[in-house]
Amino acid sequence: MEAFYRGIVLGLTIAAPVGPIGLLCIRRTLSHGWRAGFVSGLGAATADVCYGMLAVFGLTALTQFQRPAAVIGGFLLLYMGWQTTQMVPTQTATAKPGNMYLSTLALTITNPATILVFIGLFSGISGVGQLSQTAAIALVAGVGVGSALWWLTVSQLTTWLGRDITPQGMLWMNRLSGIIIIGFGISALWSSII
Numbered sequence: 001m002e003a004f005y006r007g008i009v010l011g012l013t014i015a016a017p018v019g020p021i022g023l024l025c026i027r028r029t030l031s032h033g034w035r036a037g038f039v040s041g042l043g044a045a046t047a048d049v050c051y052g053m054l055a056v057f058g059l060t061a062l063t064q065f066q067r068p069a070a071v072i073g074g075f076l077l078l079y080m081g082w083q084t085t086q087m088v089p090t091q092t093a094t095a096k097p098g099n100m101y102l103s104t105l106a107l108t109i110t111n112p113a114t115i116l117v118f119i120g121l122f123s124g125i126s127g128v129g130q131l132s133q134t135a136a137i138a139l140v141a142g143v144g145v146g147s148a149l150w151w152l153t154v155s156q157l158t159t160w161l162g163r164d165i166t167p168q169g170m171l172w173m174n175r176l177s178g179i180i181i182i183g184f185g186i187s188a189l190w191s192s193i194i
Helices: 002-015 018-033 035-057 057-064 066-086 097-109 112-123 133-161 167-193
Strands: none
Touching: 002 035, 002 133, 018 035, 018 066, 018 097, 018 133, 018 167, 035 097, 035 112, 035 133, 066 097, 066 167
16 A cells, blocks of 8 residues: 555656646636546546556666657647647537547657656656565556546636636637647757757
8 A cells, every 4th residue: 555655646746747738737627627627637647657657667668768759749739739829718618528538648648758757756766676566556556546636636726716717818828828838849849859
């Protein structure tokens, strides 16, 4: 159980920084409600579990994917950012939860920052390589639970705090979020060439 609780703390730590995924989940929550934000967050949590498994069962495998993931993730972020800037609040009601989950999963799994965070966190944990298979699985499950708890909290808080946002305010929030997401995309592409 100790490995599971340690995993929950790791999952919360990994999910908490506000980056492109956080902005996307917040915007989707404001546009579609807390379920949409939470489903988007579950995509990120799934990617966290995948990287957690790679980190626990083969830390060196993560470093091999860093550059290609930066390129793919950079282009995905550019596309998602541009799409976000073009959204009008009335257009956002047609999005499907499955698409939200898959797009967030793709963005998170190709986000070079996520790879670096996992390399840093898991290499800093003493004894990760010596965990039993059961403890390793418990640690990874804890990462998934911690990440999912974070996204549930974010989507619920955003719903409570965002009730008074007007359609005009939402339009400007879409534009600002899109520009910030494009900035993250440019940063990811830049990191892949230096």
